[in-house]
Amino acid sequence: MINSRTAFLAAPVLMGAYGIIRIVDGLDGSRGPGPAWTLGHLCFLGALYFFVQGFTAMRTAAGGNRLSTVGLWAGTAGAVAVGVQFAIDLVVGFLSADRTAMEDLFTRIQDVPGVLPAFYDFGPLLFFVGQLILVCQLAKRRILKPWAPVLVLIDTTLPFAEKDLIPLGAVLLLVSFAPLYRSREVAAGAGTENRSGLARSR
Template sequence: MTTPRTAFFAAPVLTGAYGVIRILDGLDGSRGPGFAWSLGHLCFLGALVLFVQGFAAMRAMAGGGKLSAVGLWTGVAGAVALAGQFAIDLVVGFMSADRGAMEELFTRVQDIPGMLPVIYEFGPLLFFVGQLILVSQLAARRVLKPWAPVLVLVNAVLPLVGKDLIPVGAVLLLVAFAPLCRTRETVEADSKVLVA
């Protein structure tokens, strides 16, 4: 099993891998379906699993109070929404012969009542809100640098500016999380999370 210390490194790396694969997949003018589409989405789904593990460790490092619980469960809810979105993308990719067929299937899925706000619009935002709450708490406790929440916030905004900036955001997360890969607090959180 991956430890939280490893998760703080691997989650941004997998996110960056998704972003790079996405860029390469679009060089011919269209994205998916195909191997690159599936590989990129699997990378991001793996990153989400590791982020959730990291969120649990952050909550332990933040002292396990009410605000950290809000951060954890808000982040987990957002991760579930994002996982749903990326799972849909994978299934649509497998079921489609070309980009046109994908667009048709996406339209049918997104026409399902509640799908857009829960899976595509509001739901995923919870992931970034929860992450920012937890990182801010760790910065306040001086486990993370005071500018770590700023990097996390910029990472959340970059895809709204342009999805090709996802790898840049992943690098920012690596910088923000770097202290968590080696601190005593993370070692202690490892044991708390692994026995929970």
């Protein structure tokens, strides 16, 4: 099993890598298809895997209560939705010769009933909602700093304002998650409420 200390570091770092590669990919005025498109999307899929690992440890550190469980399942469902979206992007990139062909294929896929709401419009929002719930739970228990939910909320809104700000959002997550990857008790997933209590008392 992945050490959750690694997850709390790897998830933001890989997300930031995606954001940087995305910027580089767009320097010629067009994003995808090509190696940068593929590498960037693989980085983000890796980030999603580590985020889900982190969500599981966060729920445990929060005591496994009902609200943290809702956060875990909402965040995981959202991660799956985002993962499907990025998997579609990868397939489209592999099957297309240029950006125009990509746009045509995207349109055909997104015209399939249910695809847009499930994987583009509403499904991905669950990822951000679940993450914010878990971070608020840990801030309430003083495992995370009181301002951590604010930074996570800012990270959530940045891509909607400007996707080129994704690397900045990744830095905010690294700052927010610092107590989690620095504390062996919390990041180990604890497994018991006693360990979570130890992390709270610090």
